[in-house]
Amino acid sequence: MLPFILKRIFQSFLVLIITGAIAFSMFTFVGDPVDNMLGQERTMEDVERLRAQLGLDQPIPVQYVKFLGEAVQGNFGVSYRQGREVSEIIMERAPATLELAALSAIFAIVVGIALGVFTAIRRDGLVANFIMSASLIGVSLPTFLIGILLIYLFSVELGWLPSFGRGEVVQVGGWTTGFLTESGLKALILPSITLGLYQMTLIMRLVRSEMLEVLRQDYIRFARARGLSERVINFRHALKNTMVPVITVIGLQLGAIIAFAIITETVFQWPGLGLLFINAIQFVDIPVMAAYLMMISVMFVVINLLVDILYAFIDPRLRVAAK
Amino acid sequence: MKNTTALLTVAALMSSAAVVNAETLRWARAGDALTLDPHSQNEGPSHTMRHQMYEPLIIRDTAGNFVPTLATDWAPSADNPNVWVFNLREGVKFHDGADFTAEDVVFSFERAKQPNSDMKELIGSITEVRAVSDYVVEIETDGPNPILPSNLTNLFMMDKGWTEANNTVNVQDFEGGEITFATTNVNGTGAYTLVSREPDVKTVMARNENYWGRDEFPLEVSEIVYTPIQNAATRVAALLSGEIDFLQDMPVQDLARVGDAAGLVVKQAPQNRVIFFGMNQGADDLEADNVDGANPLADVRVRKAMSMAINRDAIQQVVMRGQSQPAGMIAPPFVNGWTAEMDGESATDVEGAKALMAEAGYEDGFSIRLDCPNDRYINDEAICQAAVGMLGQIGVTVNLDAIPKAQHFPKITDGATDFYMLGWGVPTYDSEYIFNFLVHGRESDIGTWNGTGYDNDELDGTIKSLASNTDLDSRNADIASIWRVIQDEQLYIPIHHQVLNWGMAENVGIEVDPEDQPRVKYFTMQ
Numbered sequence: 001m002l003p004f005i006l007k008r009i010f011q012s013f014l015v016l017i018i019t020g021a022i023a024f025s026m027f028t029f030v031g032d033p034v035d036n037m038l039g040q041e042r043t044m045e046d047v048e049r050l051r052a053q054l055g056l057d058q059p060i061p062v063q064y065v066k067f068l069g070e071a072v073q074g075n076f077g078v079s080y081r082q083g084r085e086v087s088e089i090i091m092e093r094a095p096a097t098l099e100l101a102a103l104s105a106i107f108a109i110v111v112g113i114a115l116g117v118f119t120a121i122r123r124d125g126l127v128a129n130f131i132m133s134a135s136l137i138g139v140s141l142p143t144f145l146i147g148i149l150l151i152y153l154f155s156v157e158l159g160w161l162p163s164f165g166r167g168e169v170v171q172v173g174g175w176t177t178g179f180l181t182e183s184g185l186k187a188l189i190l191p192s193i194t195l196g197l198y199q200m201t202l203i204m205r206l207v208r209s210e211m212l213e214v215l216r217q218d219y220i221r222f223a224r225a226r227g228l229s230e231r232v233i234n235f236r237h238a239l240k241n242t243m244v245p246v247i248t249v250i251g252l253q254l255g256a257i258i259a260f261a262i263i264t265e266t267v268f269q270w271p272g273l274g275l276l277f278i279n280a281i282q283f284v285d286i287p288v289m290a291a292y293l294m295m296i297s298v299m300f301v302v303i304n305l306l307v308d309i310l311y312a313f314i315d316p317r318l319r320v321a322a323k
Numbered sequence: 324m325k326n327t328t329a330l331l332t333v334a335a336l337m338s339s340a341a342v343v344n345a346e347t348l349r350w351a352r353a354g355d356a357l358t359l360d361p362h363s364q365n366e367g368p369s370h371t372m373r374h375q376m377y378e379p380l381i382i383r384d385t386a387g388n389f390v391p392t393l394a395t396d397w398a399p400s401a402d403n404p405n406v407w408v409f410n411l412r413e414g415v416k417f418h419d420g421a422d423f424t425a426e427d428v429v430f431s432f433e434r435a436k437q438p439n440s441d442m443k444e445l446i447g448s449i450t451e452v453r454a455v456s457d458y459v460v461e462i463e464t465d466g467p468n469p470i471l472p473s474n475l476t477n478l479f480m481m482d483k484g485w486t487e488a489n490n491t492v493n494v495q496d497f498e499g500g501e502i503t504f505a506t507t508n509v510n511g512t513g514a515y516t517l518v519s520r521e522p523d524v525k526t527v528m529a530r531n532e533n534y535w536g537r538d539e540f541p542l543e544v545s546e547i548v549y550t551p552i553q554n555a556a557t558r559v560a561a562l563l564s565g566e567i568d569f570l571q572d573m574p575v576q577d578l579a580r581v582g583d584a585a586g587l588v589v590k591q592a593p594q595n596r597v598i599f600f601g602m603n604q605g606a607d608d609l610e611a612d613n614v615d616g617a618n619p620l621a622d623v624r625v626r627k628a629m630s631m632a633i634n635r636d637a638i639q640q641v642v643m644r645g646q647s648q649p650a651g652m653i654a655p656p657f658v659n660g661w662t663a664e665m666d667g668e669s670a671t672d673v674e675g676a677k678a679l680m681a682e683a684g685y686e687d688g689f690s691i692r693l694d695c696p697n698d699r700y701i702n703d704e705a706i707c708q709a710a711v712g713m714l715g716q717i718g719v720t721v722n723l724d725a726i727p728k729a730q731h732f733p734k735i736t737d738g739a740t741d742f743y744m745l746g747w748g749v750p751t752y753d754s755e756y757i758f759n760f761l762v763h764g765r766e767s768d769i770g771t772w773n774g775t776g777y778d779n780d781e782l783d784g785t786i787k788s789l790a791s792n793t794d795l796d797s798r799n800a801d802i803a804s805i806w807r808v809i810q811d812e813q814l815y816i817p818i819h820h821q822v823l824n825w826g827m828a829e830n831v832g833i834e835v836d837p838e839d840q841p842r843v844k845y846f847t848m849q
Contacts, residue, residue, distance in 0.1 A: 031729025035736070037498065039365040040760070041444045043768040047736070053498060078500025082522055083358060085500055148556050155564040163560040164552050165525070269552045271524040278553070279523065282698070284729045 008308055012301045017068075019297040023290060024064040033080045033284035054080075067290055077287035081279065086291045090273065095176045096166060097265070097272030101257045103188055104196030108257075109250060112200040116207025121234055123212065132208075135201040143260075147194040147267035154190060162187050164269035195264040199253045206249055210242040248307070255303045259296045346848040348544040348831070350841075351558055352571035355523045355551040360505045361479035362434055362494045365441040368551075370477050371840050375528055375547065376418075377479035377511035380409060380428070381472055382842070385592065385834050387657040387752050389472060393423065393480055393512060394460075397472060404467040404793055411458040415535045417482040418509070418516045425454035430483035432462070439494040445474040448790070466791040469798065473751040485510045514542060514844035525550050528843075540844040541832075547843055562587065562826050569846075570826040571839065575646050575701055581826045592835035593648055594823035595655045596748040598700055600693070600710070600816040602626055603741040605776020611692035611741040619691075620741065624683040626813035628676035632717045633710060635669050635819060642705045647819035652810065653747060653757065655820055657837060660754030660802040665810055669817065676717045688718020694740040699728040701821055707744055710818075735774040738765075743774060746821070750838070754802045758786040762809060777814055 034050050051057045055066065070077065076086035115135075119128040138146075155163035167183030169176040178184030214220065215238055223233050262274035269275065273292060280288035356372035357364045374382075380394035393412055400406035415423035432452040435442040448464040448471070455461055464471060486492055489504040509517040514536065515528040528547040536542075550567070552558040555574040562570045563584055573581065573589065582589045602620040603609060609618050619625045635649035651669035654661045680686060695707035704725040711721040721742075734740040749756050763770040763786050764778030785801050792798040809815070825835050832847035 029730070031727060032733040033729070035732045036729060039441060040772065041365065043444070043771060044736075045767055050498060078498070080498070081357065083363075083495065083497040083500055083506070084502060084522075148560075151557065151560045151564075155566070156560050159564055162566060163564055164557050164566070165550060266554050267557055269550070269554065269557055271521070275523075275553065282727070282729070 004312060005309055008305055012305050015301055016294070016297055020068065020290075020294055021064060023293045024067070025060055027284075027286050027289065028060065030281060030286075030289075031284045033286060036283050037080055071291075071294065076291040079280075079285055079288050081283040081285045081288070086287045089276065089288070090291060090295070091174065092176075093271060093273045093276050096178075096270060097258060097261055097274060099178060100188065100191055100195060100264070100270060100272060101254070101261060103192040104199070104257050105250075105254055107192055108196040108199035108203055108253070112203030113207050113246070115200075116204040117211060117234065117239060119204070120208045120211035120215065121230075131204075135204060138197050138201040143194060143198065143263045144267055146197060147190070147264060150190045150194060151267070161190050163190075166271060191264050191268040191270050194267070195257060195261055199257060202253065203246065203250065206246055207242060210245060211238055214238045214241050251307065252303065255300050258299065345545045346543055347546040347548060348569055348843060348846060348848070349548045349550070349567040350569045350571075350843075351550045351552045351561060351567045353551065353553055353555075353558070354572075355549075356526070358495065358497065358506045359509055359517070359520070360491075360495045360497075360503065361431075361481060361511075362437070362440040362442050363497050363506070365445070365477070367839060372526065372549070373477075373479055373511075374513070374840055374842050375515040375844075376509045376513040376517055377481070378513050379478045379480065380411075380475050383476055383752070383838070385836050387837065389476075393428075399467075399469075399793070400461065403463070405464050407462045407464075407468075407471050408455075409460045409462065411460060412535060413458055415512050416533055417485065417512055418531060419482070419485055420533075421482050421484055421510075423480065423482070423512050424457045425460045426457075427480055427483050428452065428460045429454050430486070431478070431480045434481065434486070434492065434494060435478055437494045439496050441494075441497075442478055446478065467793040468790065469793050469795060470751060470753050470755065473753055477750070480512060481505070482510050514540065514842075515547060518546075523551060534844075536844065541847045542844050543848040544843050544846050559826075562828075565828070568828040568831050569833075569841070571841065573824040573826045575644055575824070578644070578646065578824055586829050587826060588829055589824055589826050590833075590835050591646070591822050591824045592837055593656060594748075594821040594839065595657060595750075595752075595837045596700075596746050596821045597650050597653050597655050598647075598703075598706065598744065598746045598818045598821060599650070599653045600629075600818065601735070601743050601745055601774050602629075602816070603738075603774065603776050604814075605778060606741070609691070609741045613690045619683070619685055619689050622683045622685075623811075623813055624679045625685060626816070628679040628683070628717055629714060629719060630813055630816045631670070631672045631676040631679070632713050632719070633669075633816060633818065634671040634713055636671070637713075638706055638709050639819060642702050642709050643819070643822075646701065646822045646824065648822065650817040650819045652806065653761065653815050653817050654754060654806075655749055655837070658749045658752050658754055658757070659799070660757075660806055662803075662806075665806060668810060673716050680717050680719075685718070688720060690720035690722065691742050692722045692724055692740075694731060694734055694743040695723060695725045696728040696731040696744060697725040699731070700744075700746045703744060703746075706818060736771060738774060738776075740774060745772065745774075747772075748838070754806065755786070755789045758789070758805060762786065762805070762814065775814060777812070779808070782808055 034047050038046050038050060055063060079086050079089055082089060115131055119131055122128040151163045154161045165187060166178045167187035168181040169178050169184055170180040178188055220233060220238060223237055261272060262277055265272050265274035266278050276288060277292045354368045356369040357366060358369060361373055361377050378392050380392060382390050382392050384390050393415060394409040395412050397407060397409045400408050411425060417423060429452045435446060448468050449462055450465050451463045453461045491504040495501045495503045495506050514531055514534045516531050518527040518529050520526040526549040530542060530545045552561060558570060559574060559577045559581060561567045562581060578589055581587050604620045606618050608616055612619065639647045639649055649669055651667050652665045693707055695704055697704040707723050707725060711723050714721050735743055735745060747761060759769055760772045762773060763783050765773050782805060785805055789798060789801060823835050823839055830849045833841060833845060
């Protein structure tokens with residue numbers, strides 16, 4: 001078991017280093033940060049001086065090794081756009097994204113499971129069929145469009161909910177939260193629906209198909225024969241057995257929610273990490289881009305590592321294969 | 324319990340006070356200020372934010388005229404042609420109560436000349452700033468500088484005492500990630516004081532009740548809440564839903580919607596920015612064309628023909644939906660040296676253009692790559708697409724390469740493009756600024772944005788002499804003659820002057836500023 005885990009950890013590190021290398025070689029194509037940092041009145045001397053000061057005159061591999069060396073010590077450099085420590089900016093922005101992701105995940109899980117069970121039990125019902133068709137729209141519409149549609153309906157036409165921002169936030173220690181004020185909670189509704197909608201439909205469809213599968217099993221038929229109530233059969237026996245694959249998917253999708261909050265955050269001007277990243281791309285803010293990409297790849301690698309290890313625990317065949 | 328009562332009382336007091344004279348201006352635009360340090364980052368949104376809280380000696384009104392601000396009047400010294408004398412406004416106080424005097428002016432200029440300052444280029448000609456008395460300052464330059472005041476409209480005045488006491492005398496080292504007291508705190512003389520600020524999220528400012536111009540300006544806005552909103556659709560939605568009162572950076576496609584919406588208005592004015600194409604005419608051969616061993620753009624007839632092929636009215640009507648002003652010269656209309664006659668030299672004549680092409684030996688045309696930004700100017704990529712079709716009519720096959728600005732501009736400054744789009748604004752309102760950057764041959768500190776390879780030593784000499792020519796009439800004559808050369812050589816292909824749009828709630832009263840610099844002290848709120 002131990003060699004397997006060690007091997008996996010080693011592979012994860014390799015993946016991280018390669019991802020970082022790819023990211024770094026891409027930065028050359030994003031543009032020249034120096035151009036954005038100096039005004040139009042700059043001279044060629046200013047450009048040369050700044051390029052040397054930022055280390056941009058060195059070859060990419062040298063820049064990358066330097067970045068890795070600093071990153072290992074927790075130092076991600078200084079943002080070109082904001083002129084502040086990247087780690088400080090990320091800490092400041094993280095609460096917004098994490099709160100949004102948490103609420104989206106809760107929305108996706110609760111509504112997804114509820115609708116999945118409902119459409120499985122009433123598989124031929126009119127409402128269930130409508131939900132299934134509507135969910136196709138949810139999967140196929142781009143997040144961007146859903147966000148804009150929600151804004152136009154609930155902010156512009158009805159005027160119920162804010163179209164941008166986090167509302168009033170409360171500072172609790174180093175954490176800013178929107179959960180404690182009315183405007184903060186209101187501001188969370190539209191973005192979390194937008195962000196969680198795809199995962200919600202995914203979970204719903206998964207729960208439905210798993211549940212239909214389980215409902216066909218013999219033990220359900222025997223339970224019916226025993227005269228158990230539908231409620232007990234559906235929720236105690238069927239749903240429980242449905243949940244194993246669903247939980248796996250939820251785990252993996254949680255990472256995706258945080259990583260792909262970029263679009264939702266841009267549409268709703270949500271001051272989180274995704275918006276920070278978009279700003280960084282437009283300004284060619286290399287330290288912020290590098291730190292964000294590394295953070296996201298670490299997150300995915302860790303999640304995948306945990307899943308791999310868990311699977312190995314559950315399924316001994318994988319362990320054998322690893323040898 | 325006691326606390327709750329106290330809080331309620333305070334809240335009640337605040338809300339009753341609010342009824343009397345509280346108008347909040349909720350203001351949004353695409354980007355945020357990069358820093359609050361007045362002398363770091365010479366950039367539009369940063370200056371806009373500072374203009375609410377700090378003040379320069381002079382500002383400009385919407386017509387481009389000087390308006391006395393911290394200086395009441397100024398004139399060249401009678402004794403020394405290299406010296407300007409500024410008389411300062413008396414009785415002005417900084418937000419912390421300190422008096423504004425000549426000592427602060429001297430200090431601010433010295434600070435703005437530091438190596439880390441982003442404003443140092445604009446005042447590079449200044450050798451010394453002297454306090455003659457508490458309210459008189461002399462500024463000496465390295466030679467006569469007739470347009471010195473033009474360079475001072477974004478040069479903000481700080482309090483010497485406050486800056487020293489808070490250990491923030493040095494301009495922040497922006498690239499080094501330095502945070503100083505002045506990057507997050509403000510002590511200016513301006514009409515608004517800083518209440519709170521979260522970069523890229525929200526900045527709140529409150530009216531300065533002790534402002535020197537409290538009775539002179541409307542000052543009807545008591546609180547400013549500034550929020551950057553990056554996504555254009557969200558920005559418009561926020562205005563339509565009444566969550567903001569005032570919007571800069573209006574997307575052109577939404578102008579009609581906002582204008583038609585009840586309770587909202589769109590106001591416009593020509594912007595201080597002209598859009599044009601540059602052509603590499605200096606090289607012997609071009610990389611981006613299909614002609615070997617020759618440079619078609621080196622022939623003035625080809626350049627003229629290309630300009631004549633562009634139908635600027637069609638671009639205005641179709642691409643810009645009316646939101647532009649066709650241009651015949653690369654100077655915005657407010658700039659000293661601009662003439663209606665030269666700006667009108669933009670007639671479309673496809674037949675004439677074809678004849679010129681034939682005369683130059685290119686009756687079969689040639690192909691060339693056009694480099695264009697796609698996220699910098701209003702509809703930049705669409706303008707280039709339109710130009711592709713128009714140039715096709717005279718046999719010039721254009722391959723369009725539209726890329727983000729961060730990749731586009733380095734191509735121009737590195738000389739990696741032969742045919743490109745560029746936009747130019749003129750903060751000094753004087754042609755010399757255009758000549759220095761776009762016309763003078765490229766050297767290390769001049770002609771930085773001249774990607775045309777054009778280098779005319781005689782013209783360069785005249786351009787250099789403008790800086791110290793104090794005889795305004797002869798200086799203007801020189802400017803006119805330089806423009807004539809630029810026009811005759813068809814150095815650039817002008818397209819249009821951009822039009823600036825501001826969207827606002829009906830009760831907000833303000834005229835559009837051509838430099839996109841709203842100053843809230845002028846706002847009325849009916």
